[in-house]
Amino acid sequence: MMSEKNRLHWVTAVIELLKTLKEAIIPLLVIVVANGIGRERSGNFWLDNLTILIFGAFVVFTAVAGFVKWKRFVYWFEDGELRIEHGLFVKKKRYIPFERIQSVDYTEGIFHRPFGLVKVKIETAGNSSVLEGAEADLTAVTRAEADRVSSVISEAKRRRRAGVQEVQEDGTEAVAVLPAEEPEEEAKVLFRMGRKEIFLLATFSGRIGIIFSGIAIFLSQFADILPFDVIYDEVVAFIRFGVFMVAVAVLAVMLVGWVLSVAWTYLGFYGFTVSFDGDDLFISRGLLEKKRVTVPLKRIQAVRVSENPFQKLLGYVSVKVHSAGGSAKEGGAAIGLFPLVKKREVNGLLSELFPDIETSGELKRIPVKSRPFYYRLDFIWVIPLTAASGYFLFPYGLLALLIIPLIILLGLWQHRSAGWAVRDRQLTVRWRDFTLHTVYVFRKRVQSMQEHQTIFQRRRNVATVTAAFKSGVMPSKAPIRHIDEADADLLMDWYDPRNRAQTPASVEGTPAAEGE
The missing domain is CATH 1.10.287 (Helix Hairpins)
Incomplete structure (x- = not known):
């Protein structure tokens, strides 16, 4: 069934004009200032005002382009799809099936709020290009219309999940929608900053x-x-x-x-709030420009908890979730779930959001024999640098020698903080650069696992294992550096589908000193 064709609000033309001017403001200022200030007048009106005329022509052209986009842009619902049509000389059409739509996000900019409007961004499972933004943008619609678009898509997906397969007379299958309709679950507020x-x-x-x-x-x-x-x-x-x-x-x-x-x-x-309804996460924030991002829970691949030394002093951590799909242009890979949260509260919040995740278990420590590997490679560039500084900047260049003990201390700190554990279906990895990172990822979300061993590691019977999981359009990695060969083989066996039946349910050890 086809619904009525809808247009965007006329503010769309203004927003498109200002957006283009904002992106071109620096080149335009350079042209106007460089050619218009301190220049001698020739008496020729067109030549003397060339830069102003160029600027005016650009503004007029941009305004016309924004007006055309508003006038020619229409959208409607038909046959289980959101359909969009736009363009003047080249007419473009885009059909987006409801089942492909992953999220519907709202943004309220400073030009939206006086008119009660929002920008609606629609993302799909196949919307993963690095250069592309959302699958579809409704630049300016009323909040009621945005809620209607969201509810139509959500209801269609819900009814499809509730449907049953019926065999028609011609032998094909069709989805029959159940008449009973359950009320949608209201979103529960989980966290406010x-x-x-x-x-x-x-x-x-x-x-x-x-x-x-x-x-x-x-x-x-x-x-x-x-x-x-x-x-x-x-x-x-x-x-x-x-x-x-x-x-x-x-x-x-x-x-x-x-x-x-x-x-x-x-x-x-301002007003940072996280809520969820069982299927989706909703993250809202912003004062002048309000944003609401929808993250389907089924797209979340891993959870990362980070703690830098300054946060540790005050008892805080930050939490991000890695989501599959989305566009790199919109920053859809690592999403700030809790930008700053009390450390004592984070395990409870994560367990409420992800009931199957295990955050309180002990981690296996990195063996003592691996300690030199955490600072030895840095000497490759540190020693020549300090030697050159001491020679050419003598005697003050000798102060560069202080870098060596600092690197050794940093390496010892990184070794002491690192750890890992596998428990049934979950992998936990902790490592430190300057900030301490802990990643929780389930086995089914791990895209690949690689074991690497250098000639120096082979002498000490250690190896490095790297687990990769999807994060937006690019993989993100969790390194388990310089562990025993036997542990590396155990991790590879844990990931190998052929050996999962024989893999131990958990591997635990002495807890890593995360706070050190």
């Missing part, structure tokens, strides 16, 4: 570096017109005031960057 956690998240995050990098990239666009000679002279004159003034200036700049980082994080994670 408070203001304190948002503030701490901003402090722990690396967004201050992104802010400074963005400023540097922006300034680099004006390298041809900035008076660097004058700026250099001013900086030299400022440095002459003394080290104290320079330190105060640096601290002031860092403070401004930190304030901007906190504001950015607060706006992005």
